[in-house]
Amino acid sequence: MGSSFEFEKSTIVNELIQGMEVARQLKFHLSSSSTSPENQLTMLQKILSSYDTALLLLNWSDSSVVQPQAVPAMVNLPESPISTNESGDFKDHHQDVSKKRKALPTWKDHVKICSDNGMENSGDDGYSWRKYGQKDILGAKHPRSYYRCTYKKTRTCHASKQVQRSDNDPAIFEITYKGKHTCLQASNSVLPATPKKKEQKHSHDHHQQQQPNEMLINFRANLRVKTEDFRVVEASDSFSFPSGIDSNSQISSYSPYSQLVDEDLMGTFSPFISPDTTGSSYFSVSPYQMNSFGQLSGSDYTEIMSANTSTTNSPILDLDFQIDEVDLDSNFPFDTPGFF
DNA sequence: ACGATTTGACCGAC
């Protein structure tokens, strides 16, 4: 392996060290309770961001197929790439896709469309997609829809995704993302405020963007984290955002490595959210934002999501636990053979 | 008129 591996390794180590450092700070603040919940959250998110990046890099260097977190919108988060597919209901599409297609980073998400309050949330991931095809898939009860980035031509963005309703649970959509966005449509203001006309299609994906503040608010709103087997966890206490809660909003997700990282809080905001004219807001995270692929910064890919809270058994919790385990010692020998 | 969606046709991989 050449220098590229060395580069990745050092990057990974740096990310982990950074995460450790922030964790250390957080630990200190927690013990002294001198910090506001928001700051603590920010720190936690930074930690998660670092670990996400490190894990993504590990995955990326392992093979051309990456399964980063994807975060489908409003409704949930992506499943953990590292975790085994507990649900077993989904086929591992990304694998076969990668064999047939070139090495575009591919990963899957499971999005559950919630219909609490009579509303059906769509799996908005914050990006603008254009449907270009639909196919009946052998053995599947529902057709698979194909989407590509709306800015494929104008911004030469080759991101695409496939959406298929689960056979077992119609409320669940399996979303396979391919390629990362190069259109940067998520960058704050630039959002294509194209009011999606077809909200109608219950879509698992309409994609309008939303301003950061709105994101936070919506996010906070009645957060729900759906873990891999779609258990719904109410998130609220441990996660405190500034204001109002809208019980209509929900976020379910499972996170690959972790999700949570609110861009706003992190410094770089990634507007994966979209203001929905219907009133339901989503909080979405884009799967594509990972710096391991290039131009986007670390915080970019770790979007938001935050749905993790201490009340869940989400990956985040695991991470917390791990952090404790190592006692936040930055001297931890990351370069120890076998550590990875 | 323009942009998005639908849907049958086409193409490559197996």
Place this chain on the structure above:
DNA sequence: GTCGGTCAAATCGT
């Protein structure tokens, strides 16, 4: 030949 993915003309919605 079958199947999954994409193309592109027709259609729809604004």
